[in-house]
Amino acid sequence: MGINFRKETFRDDFTFRNSPEHVRxxxxxxxxxxxxxxxxxxxxxxxxxxxxxxNLIDVDEHYVSEMEDRALVLAEDPLxxxxxxxxxxxxxxxxELLMTEQAKGYPEHFSLTRDGDNWHWINRPLGIDQKFVFGxxxxxxxGPMEYITRQSQGDFCILDQRDxxxxxxxxxxxxxxxxxxxxxxGMNFFEWHAPVPLAHEKGVxxxxxxxxxxxxxxxxxxxxxxxxxxxxxxxxxxxxxxxWGPDRTTVTPENVGQKVHLRVELQSFxxxxxxxxxxxxxxxxxxxxDELVTSKKWARRLHRVLRDLPEELATYKGLTRYRPTVLEWxxxxxxxxxxxxxxxxx
Amino acid sequence: MSAGTTKLDVTVADVVxxxxxxxxxxxxxxxxGQLPTFSGGAHVVVEMREHEGAVPRLNPYxxxxxxxxxxxxTISIRRDDQGRGGSLFMHRRVKPGDRxxxxxxxxxxxLDLRAKKHLMIAxxxxxxxxxxxxxxxxAAGGNFELHYACRTAALFTYGDVLTERHGRRIHLYHDDRGxxxxxxxxxxxxxxxxxLYICGPAxxxxxxxxxxxxxxxxPETVHYEHFAAPQPGKPFDVTLAVTGKTIxxxxxxxxxxxxxxxxxxxxYLCRGGVCxxxxxxxxxxxxxxxxxxxxxSEEEHRSGKKIMPCVSRFEGRxxxxxx
Numbered sequence: 001m002g003i004n005f006r007k008e009t010f011r012d013d014f015t016f017r018n019s020p021e022h023v024r025x026x027x028x029x030x031x032x033x034x035x036x037x038x039x040x041x042x043x044x045x046x047x048x049x050x051x052x053x054x055n056l057i058d059v060d061e062h063y064v065s066e067m068e069d070r071a072l073v074l075a076e077d078p079l080x081x082x083x084x085x086x087x088x089x090x091x092x093x094x095x096e097l098l099m100t101e102q103a104k105g106y107p108e109h110f111s112l113t114r115d116g117d118n119w120h121w122i123n124r125p126l127g128i129d130q131k132f133v134f135g136x137x138x139x140x141x142x143g144p145m146e147y148i149t150r151q152s153q154g155d156f157c158i159l160d161q162r163d164x165x166x167x168x169x170x171x172x173x174x175x176x177x178x179x180x181x182x183x184x185x186g187m188n189f190f191e192w193h194a195p196v197p198l199a200h201e202k203g204v205x206x207x208x209x210x211x212x213x214x215x216x217x218x219x220x221x222x223x224x225x226x227x228x229x230x231x232x233x234x235x236x237x238x239x240x241x242x243x244w245g246p247d248r249t250t251v252t253p254e255n256v257g258q259k260v261h262l263r264v265e266l267q268s269f270x271x272x273x274x275x276x277x278x279x280x281x282x283x284x285x286x287x288x289x290d291e292l293v294t295s296k297k298w299a300r301r302l303h304r305v306l307r308d309l310p311e312e313l314a315t316y317k318g319l320t321r322y323r324p325t326v327l328e329w330x331x332x333x334x335x336x337x338x339x340x341x342x343x344x345x346x
Numbered sequence: 347m348s349a350g351t352t353k354l355d356v357t358v359a360d361v362v363x364x365x366x367x368x369x370x371x372x373x374x375x376x377x378x379g380q381l382p383t384f385s386g387g388a389h390v391v392v393e394m395r396e397h398e399g400a401v402p403r404l405n406p407y408x409x410x411x412x413x414x415x416x417x418x419x420t421i422s423i424r425r426d427d428q429g430r431g432g433s434l435f436m437h438r439r440v441k442p443g444d445r446x447x448x449x450x451x452x453x454x455x456x457l458d459l460r461a462k463k464h465l466m467i468a469x470x471x472x473x474x475x476x477x478x479x480x481x482x483x484x485a486a487g488g489n490f491e492l493h494y495a496c497r498t499a500a501l502f503t504y505g506d507v508l509t510e511r512h513g514r515r516i517h518l519y520h521d522d523r524g525x526x527x528x529x530x531x532x533x534x535x536x537x538x539x540x541x542l543y544i545c546g547p548a549x550x551x552x553x554x555x556x557x558x559x560x561x562x563x564x565p566e567t568v569h570y571e572h573f574a575a576p577q578p579g580k581p582f583d584v585t586l587a588v589t590g591k592t593i594x595x596x597x598x599x600x601x602x603x604x605x606x607x608x609x610x611x612x613x614y615l616c617r618g619g620v621c622x623x624x625x626x627x628x629x630x631x632x633x634x635x636x637x638x639x640x641x642x643s644e645e646e647h648r649s650g651k652k653i654m655p656c657v658s659r660f661e662g663r664x665x666x667x668x669x
Binding site: 089216219274 | 352382383384385387388413450451452453456457458459460482486566615621623
């Protein structure tokens with residue numbers, strides 16, 4: 001068995017696509033025909049076999065190519081990966097978490113052998129065979145956080161917990177929806193969420209922080225977030241806005257199906273044991289409109305959600321310019337039929 | 347969310363009397379293997395059952411073993427002859443080989459890893475979280491200094507162990523010899539970037555916090571932990587408005603335990619008035635609140651609108667809670 005890793009790109013010629021099996025496992029984020037912010041947090045427990053929740057750290061067919069894209073981003077801009085000096089212990093915590101979960105979920109691709117502090121990590125898809133001493137920085141080619149997150153899909157934010165708040169004190173962020181770790185590093189929970197419209201008025205962040213401060217070891221939680229991206233570009237960062245911002249003017253009725261992507265983030269929240277910090281893996285999943293409409297339910301529902309989305313949210317998510325074109329295209333797939341509750345395709 | 351944390355099945359590996367008042371308990375995972383990693387300052391909640399099927403009493407205890415060794419957890423418990431019986435149960439009933447249930451570790455007294463130096467002040471059994479924190483810091487080459495006061499040499503729990511492990515970083519003060527922590531001098535002579543940690547009896551915590559505040563220490567550099575053990579008291583009756591139940595809180599029972607015994611499960615973590623999880627709204631009350639928590643503000647205590655059922659009680663004619 002094992003995963004058939006695709007060879008593809010997330011820039012230039014944009015050869016990214018999902019296999020039909022991966023279209024079906026896409027984490028569609030709308031459980032009903034409308035969308036509004038809510039503290040939509042639930043326990044991060046394993047989900048159905050074949051879904052992106054089957055393993056708590058998901059590895060999929062895009063793994064190898066995503067890791068190559070991350071290496072390209074880091075080579076151009078090393079500040080995408082930062083760790084303040086007091087966060088090294090949390091980095092070791094994260095290394096343990098990701099090695100353990102990947103080896104447990106995908107034993108044909110990853111293996112971890114531990115003999116006290118002497119660890120042996122094998123990553124077959126990336127051709128890595130590393131013996132090192134846990135806790136000894138001199139035995140790895142990078143710091144522990146950077147080492148393991150160059151081998152793990154998704155962005156990772158490590159938050160220090162102190163003074164009743166969470167502080168963005170370490171992370172690696174190369175597949176983000178228009179935010180910058182270099183800008184947010186050192187900020188607290190309220191500071192880095194300040195630009196989000198509507199949610200403050202609803203008290204969402206105060207309640208969310210209270211929940212996150214109490215995340216317990218062995219009891220991770222998760223939520224989904226979403227936006228849209230033109231071209232399957234992972235790195236839609238403020239630093240590279242000049243590269244991807246203009247893409248948003250290129251949407252035409254003829255290219256919606258291939259160019260426009262629904263971008264879903266599976267965010268999970270974990271307590272780290274040695275440092276008492278929290279880690280937020282933010283995993284990005286992309287799906288083309290052509291792929292999405294292979295599910296009649298998803299097509300109808302996305303049309304209705306986009307149509308009724310409040311203007312402030314559309315602006316914040318950067319959809320304003322191409323929303324009418326995408327709506328027109330999607331409307332062909334919405335016959336007005338009722339949709340069943342829940343996330344899955346019919 | 348369901349109440350509490352994930353549970354761990356453990357077996358008592360050893361019970362070691364340390365001195366006249368303190369006994370140490372060693373727990374190993376019942377199924378073998380390793381226990382979860384934890385950070386210095388973490389506690390576990392121990393479930394104590396009088397007999398099979400009984401409603402458990404749940405008390406929090408700081409982990410004192412080294413976070414680097416997860417083959418076992420150890421806790422040390424001071425016998426409290428005036429308490430509700432949790433410590434007496436542990437001292438008298440728990441034997442090697444017993445199976446028990448404890449919670450996953452929870453840390454409400456974490457080290458601030460930004461600190462250039464960690465200055466620790468301990469009183470009595472308040473030493474236990476510092477046992478784990480000093481082990482963690484020593485292994486990582488951290489800079490720390492511990493000042494530890496006790497009544498007598500005979501009751502100086504782990505004073506010798508700490509001195510042997512950490513030498514001149516440890517300073518012991520015997521009350522019966524008139525030795526006192528010279529706090530004002532100590533606080534004024536610390537390098538920039540020092541963080542202060544206090545665990546001990548309430549008057550000691552207040553003394554150190556007030557002295558530090560007067561000396562201009564920023565509040566975010568001063569950390570303390572004081573679990574309030576639930577106190578016994580006069581029995582009282584409570585109506586739970588949401589579930590429509592009427593419950594009786596017995597003399598030796600906490601309000602939270604009585605709510606749980608009625609089949610209602612409010613969230614909890616520390617059961618010591620610190621974490622805020624079991625905060626409960628008061629619908630109506632005719633009588634006097636006996637607040638014992640460190641979570642609600644004084645203003646909230648006076649308002650009569652909230653109570654922490656893990657440690658606080660009530661005396662009077664009627665109490666209706668939003669549970």
